[in-house]
Amino acid sequence: MPYVITGLCNRHGGCALACPVACIVPGNPVEQWPYYYIDPDACIDCGLCVPACPYNAIWPEENVPDFLRADIQGNYDYFAKGPGYAAQTL
Numbered sequence: 001m002p003y004v005i006t007g008l009c010n011r012h013g014g015c016a017l018a019c020p021v022a023c024i025v026p027g028n029p030v031e032q033w034p035y036y037y038i039d040p041d042a043c044i045d046c047g048l049c050v051p052a053c054p055y056n057a058i059w060p061e062e063n064v065p066d067f068l069r070a071d072i073q074g075n076y077d078y079f080a081k082g083p084g085y086a087a088q089t090l
């Protein structure tokens with residue numbers, strides 16, 4: 001189970017700097033993808049992104065609180081259906 005970013009994210013970016021495999025990216029365009037997202041296929045479950053987030057926005061998927069669980073799918077969709085890594089070069 002990968003780590004996921006929830007709607008508590010405010011795009012300040014600390015998690016992306018902490019990730020050793022560079023699998024966290026800012027969602028683009030912002031109007032459609034308002035948070036940062038974790039690539040679930042690339043995440044190695046190291047947990048280093050969690051203390052880098054001052055807003056407690058990042059959780060292991062299995063531990064996401066109930067009121068945030070609807071945000072889990074966005075991490076999958078951003079890479080499977082959305083622009084994914086390609087948007088980072090725009």
Ligand code: SF4
Pocket residue numbers: 003018019020021022023024038042043044045046047048049050
């Ligand atoms: S758990 Fe590790 S590999 Fe996964 S997104 Fe966080 S820092 Fe990156």
Ligand code: SF4
Pocket residue numbers: 005008009010011012013014015016036052053054055056057058
């Ligand atoms: S550190 Fe937290 S608030 Fe900042 S971009 Fe990552 S998830 Fe969002």
